[in-house]
Amino acid sequence: MSRYDLVILNGTAVLPGLGPARMDIGVKDGAIAAIAGSLSAADGADVIDARGRHVLPGAVDSHSHIGIYRPFSADALSESTSAVAGGTTTMISYFRTGSHYLNKSGPYREIFPEVMKLSAGQFRCDYSYHVAPMTNAHLDEMEWLVDQGVGSFKLYMFYKSLTLSSDSTKGREYTMSDDYDLGYLYEIMERAAALSRARGKRISLSLHCENPELIRTFIARIKAQGLTGLEAYSHARPTLSEELAIEEAVVLSHAAGCPINLLHLSSGAAVTKGIEVKRRYPDDDILLEATLHHLMLNWNNSGGYTAKVNPPIRTPRDQEVLWAAVKNGDIATVVSDHACLTKDKKEGDFWAAWPGFGGTGFLYPALLSEGVLKRGLTLARAVDLVSANPARHFGLYPKKGAIAIGSDADFSIVDLEAQRTVTVEGLHSAQDFTPFEGMKLSGWPVVTLLRGQVVFKDGQPQGQPLGGFLRRS
Ligand SMILES: [Zn+2]
Structure with a gap:
């Protein structure tokens, strides 16, 4: 009988904090049981020859939106297929009540079990959820959600305008929420902070930082000029709005003692503001996140109108400031912000087109090509950004995010040499663009x-979906 269920031989493993090393890996009962220089084919019931390849810990894509625009279970299956195609073995997806997703409001005690049911047996990777409290009643459900394994929450700062504007009927229809303002944000922060202290673990609040009053003013101005397209969209939701929202958020999180994640910093100004507030409050737990699309795209890219996303795609200069922050460690995680939708939702009136698109299908290739091969990011840091750091900050480390004895045997074995063009088919997503x-x-x-x-x-998904729910409590 073989000592291991599987051995991965002759590969270059990228170990957290250590970087690449020639290592063989033994797997038993789904976990890493050996990391050695000299295993042989006889040691494993199955053998993978990874000669000439890099063996990376499976990526932990900590920002995605399963089920936001499409039927939930079908989206989980197709988009987790895209995830494993891109080297992601764990997705942490956002869920909220209101428009899109399940198109309803109500207690999470009723709706979250429905999400669990719709997820079961549909994921090809392991998965977990961040949840957004949307109503006052949801505040009292945060502790219950933590007990269900939800270890992090979210607030969309720009939804405030939807409930406060003159158009508030429409806004409330969208969010199906109560007074979704800074006071509400502070209450969520107080509760997350109290839960963090009581449970002795990081229970964080993720923030979509854009200021709604500024967006409203600038959108009106840009629309009045008759402009459309990515450049106009960037001016309509200017970086000023991100900077102000970050200021508002950190003043409150500092007072509440709440760990926060500043999501998808899109611009040089936003990331500079993020770095500045981290220095101002050195003892606060503030995580800075970047997305693939803000790193890879600018408003001149050929993707054109289909790349409409919030916050918007900016300039090449913004991209390079983001890459510098990714390289030097100011940005801790790189994610896809994957939200699958079809091209028809992008066509017609530019302002009414739905924001977002998918990217998890090339999370590792993007970081390895544009970061490691093109900009000198180290392999160790690349692995930290998409695997170890998200696992650490979202309560999954070292089960996930590591090549270490006892960690789950989640790997992405990649070929750094072969170049391939991004195609719709190659992403294995339900997205048609x-x-x-x-x-x-x-x-x-x-x-x-x-x-x-x-x-x-x-190039193909294998077998039945094996992904399971990861409790983070
Ligand atoms: Zn998102």
Whole structure:
């Protein structure tokens, strides 16, 4: 009998904090049981030869939106297929009540079990949820949600205008919420802080930082000039709005003692503000996040109108400031913010078109090509950004995010040499377009393993969905 269920031989493993090393890996019962220089094929019931490849810990894509625009279970299946194609083995997805998703409001005690049911058996990767309290009644459900394994929450700062504006009927229809303002934000922060202290773990609040009053003013101005397109959209939701929202958020989180995640910093100004507030409050727990699309796209890209997203795509200069912050460690996590939708939702009136698009299908290739190969990001840091750090900050480390004894045997085995063009088909998503089409990337996964099982190989998903829910409490 073999000592291990599986051995991965001859590969270059990228170990957290240590970087690349020639290592063989033994897997038993879905976990990493050996990391050694000299295992042999006889040691494993199954053998993967990773000669010439890099063996990375499976990516933990800590920002995605499963079910936001499409039927929930179908979206979980198709988009987790895209995830494993891009080397992601854990998705942490946002969920909220209101318009989109399940199109309803009500207690999470009723709705969250429905989300769990719709998720079961549909994911090809492991998954977990961040949840957004939307109504006053949801505040009293935060502790219950933590007990269900939800370890983090979210607030969309720009939804405030939807409930406060003169158009508030329409806004309330969208959010199905109560007074969604800074006072409400502070109450969420107080509760998350209290839960963090009581449970002795990081229970954080993720923030979409854009200021609604400024957006309203600037959108009116840009529309009055008759402008559309990505450049106009960027001016309509200017970086000033992100900077102000970050200021508001950190003043409150500092007072409340709440760990926060400043999501998808889109611009040089926003990331500079993020770095500044971290220095101002050195003892506060403030995580800065960047997305693939803000790193990879600018408003001149060929993706054009399909790349409409909040916060908007900015300039090449903004991209380079973001990459610098990714390289030097100011930005802790890189994510896809994956939200699958079809091209028809992007067509017609530019201002009414739905925001967002998918990207999890090339999380590792994007970071390895544009970061490691093009800009000198180290492999160790690349792995930290998309695997170890999100796992650490969202309560999954070292089960996830590490190549270490006892960690789940989640791997993305990639080929850094072979270059491939991004195509819609190659992303294995239900999305029928991609703003990234035609980009040439290296570092595509050859094999993706979830808890020792091959879930993606030779360009195709393998077997039945094996993903399970990860409780983060
Ligand atoms: Zn998002």
